[in-house]
Amino acid sequence: MPLVYLVVRVAEADDVWGIIWRARTAELALGTLALALTVTLLSLILGIGLAVAAVQASGGRPWMVGVLATPLAVPSYLTGFAWTRLFPGFEGFWAAVLVLTVACYPLILLPVAAALGGSGRALTDVARTLGRGPIRTFATVTLRQLRPAAVGGALLVALYVLGDFGGPASVRFESFTVGIYNAYNGAFDRVLPAVYSVILIAAALVLATVERRARRADSRPLSAVQTAARGADPRARALAWVAMLATLTVAIVIPVAALIREIVQSRRLAGRSTGEILAWAWPDVAATLGYAGIGALVVTALALPIALYTAKPPRRGAGLVEKVSYLGYTLPGVTVGLAVVFVGIRLGRDFYLTPGLLIACYAMLFLPMAVAPIRTGFDATAGSLSDAARTLGAGPWSVLWRVRLPLVAPGIAAGAMLAALAIAKELPATLLLRPIGTSTLATHMWSLSNDGASGEAAVLGLILMAVAAVPAAVLSTLLLSNGGRQ
Template sequence: MSDAVSVGAPAPLPAQTRRRAPRTLFAAAAVGALLVLLPLALTVWRAASFGIDDAVDLLYRPLVGELLANTLLITVSATLAAAVVGTAAAWFIERTRLPGRRLWAVLMAAPLAMPAFVSSYAWVSLSLDLQDFGGALLVITSGYFPLVYLPVAAALRGMDPALEESARVLGCGRWETFVRVVLPQLRPALLGGMLLVALGVLSEFGAFQLLRFRTFTTEIYAEYRTSFDGGGASMLACVLIVLCLIVLAVEFRVRGTARYERLDRGARRAAKRYELGAWRWLVAGGFAVVSIATLGVPLGMIGYWLTQESSAAVTPADVSPELLLNTTLTSLEYGLVAALLATVLALPLALLLVRFPGRVATLLERTVFLAQGVPGIVIALAIVSLAVHALEPLYQSTTLLIIAYAILFLPLALVSVRAALAQAQPRLEDTARALGLDWLQTCLRVMLPLAGPGLGAAAAMVFISVVTELNATLLLSPIDTHTLATQVWSDTSQLAFAAAAPYAALLTGLSLFASGLLFLLLGRSALLGERSN
C-alpha cells in the first residue's frame, strides 16, 4: 500500500504512534511512577494500621483543631492575597503604560528565586514581632505571588485584543471590561496559579517553623522528632494529604470544562495599553513597595548581617570558613546529582507520553504528578519509615536522600522534558528509523540532541528546588552533614542571624544564578522549537 497522501487529506499519525512502545520503555517509564507511589502508599498503610481508638484520641484534640484552623487560615489568606497581587501586577504591566514596566516585569518574577525560609530569616532578624500570622502571611504572599503573576501575564499577552475593544465600543469602562471580559478569560491561568500557591502553602515548613506559626507541617516534624517512627506523624500526614486533595478537587470544580483558546489564526497583534495619567507614579510606587518587601528586605538584611560581628546577633555564633565551604560543596553535589537522576527518570516517561500516548502512559503520568500535590515532609517522613523498616543500610545515607529529591521533583523535570521532546519533529525520527537505527539509537542520536536545551532547563529547575529544599534534607541527610539550607535554618532557629548570613547569601546567589540559566535555556528551547517547525 502506498504511503503517498493526497492533497487535503489528513496527515497520517507518526510511525512511532502507530507502533507499539517497546517493553523496555514501559518498564523504564514505570520506575519513576513506582518511586512516587511507594512512600504515599506507605503513609496511608501506616495510618490505616493505627487503632481506631488511638486515631480518635490523636485527631480529636484541641491541638489538631488549632492546626487545622491555622493551616486553613494561612492557605486561604495567602492564596487570595497572592491572587490579588499577582493579577494586579500582571494587568498593570501588560495592559498599561506603566513607567519602567520592563524592569517591574523582571522584579515581579524574581521572588521565585528567593526561598521562603530565607525571607523568613530576613524578616525575623529585622523584628521578632513578626513571628505570628501577620508575618507568615507577609512572607508567604511575597514568595508565592509570582506563581499567579507569571501565568496571568502570559494569558494577558495571548488574549485576543478584539474582545476588549468590542466591550469598549459597547460602552463598557475599563473596570467593567476587566471584570466582565478580561477576568473570565484569565480564569484558567488564575486558578492554576492559585492552585500552585495553595499547594505550596500547605507544603511549606521552613518559613512557618522560623516564624513560630504552627501548621500541620511543623507539627508533623515535631511529632517525628518526639516519637521518631511513631504512627502519629503518619496520621497527621494523611490529614494534610486530604487537604491537598480537597484543594485539587475544588480547583477542578471551579475551573470547569469551558474552552478559552483563540479561534482565529490571523496575525497576533498587541493589545492597546491604557494611560494611567496622574495615577502612574502611585502605581509605580506600589510596585516599588512590593519589590522592597519581596527582594529589598531579604537582600538588605542579608547584606546587613554580613557586615556585623557575631556579637551583634541575639545569639552569638562564629562562622567557620571550613563549614561554609563544605556546606556549599554539599549543596552543589546534591543539586547536580539529583537534577541528573530526576531528568533521567523523566526521560522514558516523557518519551512514552510524546511518541506512544495511551492509557498506561497517562496513568503513569498522573501517578508521578501525585508528588506535586503531596507535601514534601509527608514523602520524606514515609521514606524515613521505609528505610527504618526495610532499607536500614540506606537510612541517613546520601543515596536515599538523592532518591528522595528525585521523587519530590520528578514532576518538575517531567514537564520540561516532555515539552522539549514534543518539539522534535517526528519525521526526523522516521528518517532515522528508515536508515536502520533502532528506537534507542534514534533517541540518543536524534531526539536528545534536539531536546538538549529543554533537558538542561529541566535539570536547572530540579537543581534550584534541591538546593533550597529543607524538609527531606532535615529528615534524611547523613549525620553531621549540612547544606546551605539546613545551616540557615539551624542558625536562624537559634537567633544567630550573623552566623546565618553567609549561608543565606550563598544560597540566594546560587538560586538566582540557576534561575537565570533556566530562563536562558527556556528561551533557547523555544527558539529551537520554532526553527524545527
C-alpha cells in the same frame, strides 16, 4: 513510598478516629485551612496584578518579571527570620500570611506572565472597539485567557502552604506541619504525625479535584494573534511601578537588610576577606547547584508524560493520575524524608544516604511544580495547530515532537526552574537524607543558625538568594520573548 509508610504508621494507632476528632486536631485543621485560603487568595491578586503591571502597564520588559520572581529564591523561614529580627513581636496568623504570600505569589506570577506574553491582544482590542471599558475588558476577556495558568499556580500555592513548615514556625504560628514536627521531635511519636499527614493528603485530593474541574471549564485555548501594544495610561503606569516596588521591598529589601545587619554585627566574620568567605562557602554552593540541576532534570522528565496524559482532551484515569502526582507535594518534607528513610534502610546500606535516594525524595516532593506549567502549555496547544498538523498528514508522534513540544518549551523550562528553586531551598528532607559529609546552602545555614552563628548563616542565606535568583531572571526573559513570538 510515603503512602506505604503512612499506612504502616496509622495501622499502629489504637484510636485513629479519636485523634481525628479531638479538639487539638480541629484547631490545627481550621488554622491551616484559613492560612491556605488567605494566602492563595492574596497570591492570586498579587500574582495576576504584578504580571499585568510588568507585562502590559509598565512597558513589558522581560527583566521586570525576573526581578518580581526573585522572592522564589528566598525561603519562607528566611523571610520570617528577617521580619522577626527587625520587628519584635512579628508573629501569629497574619505574620504567617505575609511570609507565605511573598514566598508564593511568583508561582502565579510566572505562568500568568507567560500566558500574557503569548496570548496576544486581539481579543482585548476587539472588546475595546465594541465599547467595553478597560476594567470590564480585563474582567471578561483578559482574566478568562489567564484563568488556566492562574488556577494551576493557585493549586501549587495552596499545596505549598499546606506542606510548609519553616514559614509558620519562624513566626510562631501552629499549622499541621508545625504539629507534625513537634510530635516527631518532642515525644518521638510516629503515629500522631502520620494521622495528621493523612489529613493533609485528603486536603490535597480535594484541592486537585477542584482545580481539575475549574480547568475543564476553560475549553478554549489562548489566542495566538499578536497586535501592536498600546501605551499604558500614565496613572496606570505609575500605579504599576508603586505596586512592584512595594512588593519587592517587603519580599526582598527587608530580608536582605536583615541579613546584612547580621553579617555586619558578626564577630566570627571579623577579619575574614571576601575570598576566604567565598572559598569557605563554595562546597555548599557546588552541592546545591548539583542537586538542584540533576533533581530538576529528573523531575521534568517524570512530569512530561504525566502532563501530556492529564492535558486536554480528557483521558480515562487522568484525574487519578494527576491527584496521585500531587500527594508528595502536600506532605511536609520531614514526613516524606522519614518515609524514604523507612524504605531506604530496608533496601540496604548501598542505597541508603546516597545522592540517588535524595533525588528520589526530591521527585516525590516537587513533581507537581513541573506538572502544572507543562500541562497548562499542552492545554493551550490542544486546538487548531495540532488539528492542522494532523490534516496535513502528521502522525501523533510527529505532532508531539514538531508542534506541541516546541510550543510548550517555555512551560517545560518554567517547570524545571521551579523544581530547581524548590530543591535548592528544601531543608527537612535534605537534612535527613543527605550523604554523610555533604551539606547544601540550606542545611548548613540551618545548622549555623541553630549554633548561634547568625552572621555566617546570613552569608549563606545571601548566597542562596543570589544563586536562585539568576535562573529566575533568565527564565522570565525566555518566557516573555518566546511568548511574544507564538
